[in-house]
Structures are given as structure tokens and as C-alpha cells.
Amino acid sequence: MKKVTCTAPVNIAVVKYWGKRNEDLILPINSSLSVTLHQDQLKTTTSIAASRDFTEDRIWLNGKEDDINHPRLQSCLREIRRLARKRRSSGSEDVSGILNYKVHICSINNFPTAAGLASSAAGYACLVYSLAKLYGVEGELSEIARQGSGSACRSMYGGFVQWLMGEREDGKDSLAQQVEAETHWPELRILILVASAEKKHVGSTAGMQTSVETSPLLKLRAESVVPGRMAEMIESIKKKDFESFGQLTMKDSNQFHATCLDTFPPIFYLNQVSQRIISLVHRYNAHYGQTKVAYSFDAGPNAVIFTLEPTVNEFVEVVKRSFPPASNGDPFIKGLPVSPAPLSQELTSAIEGDACPGGVRYVIVTQPGPGPVQSQDPSLDLIGADGLPKPST
Incomplete structure (x- = not known):
């Protein structure tokens, strides 16, 4: 079993995103700008495990099993796996074994969910970042996070972040960019x-x-x-x-x-x-x-x-x-x-x-804080040796 645990931040938009010009690709009708909040206070933690013993992809959110077949979640999973296969075919790090394995995903928030505190932004940013670490995918990830939840693309960076609405119909230029790092305005x-x-x-x-x-x-x-x-x-x-x-x-x-x-x-x-x-x-x-x-x-x-x-x-x-x-x-x-x-x-x-x-x-x-990080502390893992959520999660 291969396992990774990552955390990702909430972001709060100071120029708001509201409305899409493409529902499927989650392309906004206007650009937006946000402040990434510090993970010491608000964060999503996600553990993902891949094993040959798993019979199906599964996900648990805040202690309860959820629907793995949600279209947006599947979009993120499919895209990261596609990039991992592309990376393998180009001779990069071999992940061919786990690409054929099913995954178990366990995610928790340390703040109220679906209450207007950008829980979906932190959640999807953490999902995409964790999957990328699991499969060895590098590079621009905000476009993939956007397909889970629009504002999630902004949680892929720390500090002050703009999400460019872009002009292309395929959404390839609708990306997040850091305007200033979290250290820019310490007060x-x-x-x-x-x-x-x-x-x-x-x-x-x-x-x-x-x-x-x-x-x-x-x-x-x-x-x-x-x-x-x-x-x-x-x-x-x-x-x-x-x-x-x-x-x-x-x-x-x-x-x-x-x-x-x-x-x-x-x-x-x-x-x-x-x-x-x-x-x-x-x-x-x-x-x-x-x-x-x-x-x-x-x-x-x-x-x-x-x-x-x-x-x-x-x-x-x-x-x-x-x-x-x-x-x-x-x-x-x-x-x-x-x-x-x-x-x-x-x-x-x-x-x-x-x-x-x-x-x-x-x-x-x-205060302003950094973007997603991979945890090196095994005690923060949400998934146990049996591939299921630990009892406390």
C-alpha cells in the first residue's frame, strides 16, 4: 500500500467569483482575487492510499463515506491519472503499479463544512495536491483543481492569488497565479x-x-x-x-x-x-x-x-x-x-x-498562509494499515 497525507488551505475572495460561462469546465464569467488563510487555523487534511487489495475507489468525508462517483471528483481523479500515465510513457518515475490500483481517500476539515467558509476550495485543492503526490505528477495543478471547485484553484497557492478567467474555450488559460507570497504583508x-x-x-x-x-x-x-x-x-x-x-x-x-x-x-x-x-x-x-x-x-x-x-x-x-x-x-x-x-x-x-x-x-x-503541503508526520495519516479510516476520523 502506498499512502500520502497532505493539507491545504481555505482562501477568501476579496474580488468575488460568482457565475460560470461553462458549467462542465467551471470557467468563470470574471476573474477573481483571494487571500489564502493560514493552515495553523483552517485547513483540510486528506490521506490517499493505493493498494492492489482495494476492490473499488472509495472516499470518506468528515468521518462518513461519500459518493465517489460525483462528476467533479471523478474529473479530478481521471485527469491526474491521465497525467500520471503520460508521465510514465515519457520515461519519468515509474508508477505503473499503483496506476492499476484503486484508491481510498479520507478527508477532514477542522472548520464548519458548507457554511460559506470555502470548504470545497480547501477540499478539492487538497484532493488534487494529494493525488499528484501519490502519482508523482508535477507542474500546473490549478486547472485540475478548478474542475473540482472553481475557487479551489486559488487554494493551490499561498498568500494573495488571482484566478484569471481566461479566454480559451478549453479552459487551458483559466488558471490561478500568485500575486504576492504570504510573507508580503506580515501585519x-x-x-x-x-x-x-x-x-x-x-x-x-x-x-x-x-x-x-x-x-x-x-x-x-x-x-x-x-x-x-x-x-x-x-x-x-x-x-x-x-x-x-x-x-x-x-x-x-x-x-x-x-x-x-x-x-x-x-x-x-x-x-x-x-x-x-x-x-x-x-x-x-x-x-x-x-x-x-x-x-x-x-x-x-x-x-x-x-x-x-x-x-x-x-x-x-x-x-x-x-x-x-x-x-x-x-x-x-x-x-x-x-x-x-x-x-x-x-x-x-x-x-x-x-x-x-x-x-x-x-x-x-x-493571517495569510502558504499553499498545500505534504505531511511527513505519520501520526497525521487518516488511513490505517487496513486501508480504512482510522477510528478517530
Whole structure:
């Protein structure tokens, strides 16, 4: 039995991808740009084993066996195996034995799945990277990851990543590219305010399809807004200009959700807690007369807050005051350490509003991080010597 274990990160788009021009190849109607989050806080772990004793390909997700015949999953599996055969025929490393074996795949997330936290991006990036390591496939993998989940191509790189929409009908130029490494902006911090860990009511795939069919705003956004916004966003990242970065991020998030409302029937990913967080961010920034924090919401109610390291402690106190934590014994702050910070009377007055106890379940504090990595620690393997998931997974 040959076995590999890899981890891959979540990414959060600051210029959003919403809508495909080709459903089968997952080609987007506009380019997008994201920040890769650090795997110390959020990651998918995937183990893949190949053995002559396996009678069929199988997959387990978060402890439960899932359908291995999902078309997108099969597309990734088929493409990696095709490249491995091509590599073998060219005289590269011989993997002819395991190419004829079936595989067992076991994957877990250390964060809520299907709740708008880019679980499919991390999941498919990890699947493709792990398969590539298993079969000895090298080179450009983001095109394959894209065929599993569009945003997964961005999780193939660390730091700040753009996904070029491309122009070719075969999708060969619709790839991810790193704009800057994770070390480029060391002061940047990301806070994830988990308002709900429930599975979202309208999945991204179905939501996008309806938006493409019914939203005039989506077409306008893709053609007239995003190209200029991509250029501005890249410039703000390269210059580490948080004022510009933060405003662009919030405007793009707002416009994305406006296209969801412009869809017919409308799609509501934000809830009342999401709206309260948006209001809180604007009141906080208004108090300081500058953009110190910025929100972004993907297809779900959970807020992703971008800020700089010196602001973290104070803003976490602001969140605690506005959304008093439920006293259920679970830690409210997870991830990077946060210290208590006093709030001035002026700031307290500026953010004052009706408190919403328990509205934010917990906060994950993280920073930009690297792309997928192969684990060298056998204790992290999810698959046991019998080829099945270990009991703890």
C-alpha cells in the first residue's frame, strides 16, 4: 500500500467569483482575487492510499463515506491519472503499479463544512495536491483543481492569488497565479466571525446558475466593474495600502450580495447578525475617520474581517461588547492569541447599539498562509494499515 497525507488551505475572495460561462469546465464569467488563510487555523487534511487489495475507489468525508462517483471528483481523479500515465510513457518515475490500483481517500476539515467558509476550495485543492503526490505528477495543478471547485484553484497557492478567467474555450488559460507570497504583508490579520455553522440553504453551484440566468447586475459587474477592480486590488496589495484594500474588499462583498438579491428568486446569504456586523464595522471606521477594519462575506452569513495586527485586540473587544459570548464553556476566541484591550468612552458611544448575545458563536483569528503541503508526520495519516479510516476520523 502506498499512502500520502497532505493539507491545504481555505482562501477568501476579496474580488468575488460568482457565475460560470461553462458549467462542465467551471470557467468563470470574471476573474477573481483571494487571500489564502493560514493552515495553523483552517485547513483540510486528506490521506490517499493505493493498494492492489482495494476492490473499488472509495472516499470518506468528515468521518462518513461519500459518493465517489460525483462528476467533479471523478474529473479530478481521471485527469491526474491521465497525467500520471503520460508521465510514465515519457520515461519519468515509474508508477505503473499503483496506476492499476484503486484508491481510498479520507478527508477532514477542522472548520464548519458548507457554511460559506470555502470548504470545497480547501477540499478539492487538497484532493488534487494529494493525488499528484501519490502519482508523482508535477507542474500546473490549478486547472485540475478548478474542475473540482472553481475557487479551489486559488487554494493551490499561498498568500494573495488571482484566478484569471481566461479566454480559451478549453479552459487551458483559466488558471490561478500568485500575486504576492504570504510573507508580503506580515501585519495583515483575518478574523472569521462565525455567525452560523449550519449548511447554507442555497448551494453556491445552484445559486450561481440562477444568478447567471436572471441577474442583469451580474453581467454588468463581470464586464464593467471587475476588470478595473482587479487592477486596483492588485495595486493596493503590492503597496500594502490597507485603506484602499479595505474599501475595495467591502464594496466587492456588497456588490456580490446585491447580485444575489438581483437574482430571481432572490438569494439571501446574509442574516441579521451579518447585517449587524456590517453596521458595526462602518461605525468603528467612522469613529476613527479611516478604514481600520473591512468585512467580506462569501455565500454564507459568516463575516471575514480584514485588519492590521495593531487593531486586532481592540476590535475583538468591540465584537465581544456587541455580541456577548454565550457562556457554554467553549472558547470564544480561537487561533492566534488576542490580549484584552480597554475601550475608550468615545469609542463605546460610537459603536453603541442593541447587543446581540450569542449572535457570533466564536471568532477565529488567523493571517495569510502558504499553499498545500505534504505531511511527513505519520501520526497525521487518516488511513490505517487496513486501508480504512482510522477510528478517530
